[in-house]
Amino acid sequence: MKILITGATGLIGTELVALLLQNGVTVHYLTTSKKKIESKPNYHGFYWNPNQGIIDENALMGVDSIIHLAGATISKRWTPKYKQEIIESRILSSNVLYKALKEHPHSVKQLISASAIGIYPDSLTKIYTEENNEVDESFLGKVVMKWEESVNKFKSLNIKVAKIRTGLVLTNNGGALPEMEKPIKMGIGSPFGSGKQIQSWIHIHDLVELYLFAVEHELEGAYNAVASNPVTNKKLTQEIAAVLKKPLFMPNIPKFLMSLVLGEMHTILFASQNVSNKKIESKGFKFKYNQVDKALMNLLD
């Protein structure tokens, strides 16, 4: 089997590539950075520049499935210009892929795109399944909606489309967890705001296995990628402190302060989404990490 990955060099992509190679899959990847292009047995990089509509079409040769992870990070100050980049990096990259598939003969049967639980409206009480059609009114809610729209159109090419609505990815190689660890290790960690906001998380091991499962089972439609037991921000902070054997005694960090420090991006820390994974479980996917303490012990201990 041959899979083309966009965003293969990022946090999730790196782990996913390792898993696919272990499973005997040949990986092609598209990168915006010429210096990241490598060619090893079963692992071949190709250049693209979605902003300029450039793509090396050789990347598509013999490909069965595409996994679309590319997108500018959301963990950077949201200036008006950067907000544009967050949206365009996702939409233009989908568009370039779509055009290449439309205009060239290919063997692609499925497109699996990253998506995010940020599509669901902020709520302390609701439990979200994939059937929920409301979209959060925040900037991120709109980004995810447009991102999903940009991949839905691949269906018109007779390609199966799956969207992996990903929660907070726990890994020790980057992303949110090392950032949460830092103040706790210094003894100045504490929850954000009321600490009651619900964080639906997933261990990186389970997330990359879920992508492989989506390929093997030719899944279509939206799937939430979160463990079975979302936790409050307070509980997550406490569990990280417990695994690191550090005390927590500082007062909670007020929202206005984080808004001064991070600007609009602070909303990510205070948003609450209690998300269900029943749909992917009903397809037969088994999570290895469903309890946050076990996930953190695996990553931090």
Ligand SMILES: NC(=O)c1ccc[n+]([C@@H]2O[C@H](COP(=O)([O-])OP(=O)(O)OC[C@H]3O[C@@H](n4cnc5c(N)ncnc54)[C@H](OP(=O)(O)O)[C@@H]3O)[C@@H](O)[C@H]2O)c1
């Ligand atoms: N990590 C999480 O907690 C999380 C949660 C929900 C959803 N997601 C989504 O899952 C996807 C992968 O996440 P990640 O954490 O692995 O992201 P990441 O580490 O930031 O990597 C994303 C990759 O996208 C490519 N990229 C960056 N800017 C780009 C641009 N302007 N145009 C085209 N490509 C660009 C880069 O690859 P090259 O340099 O090789 O081009 C980069 O390695 C993202 O779309 C993210 O929004 C992540």
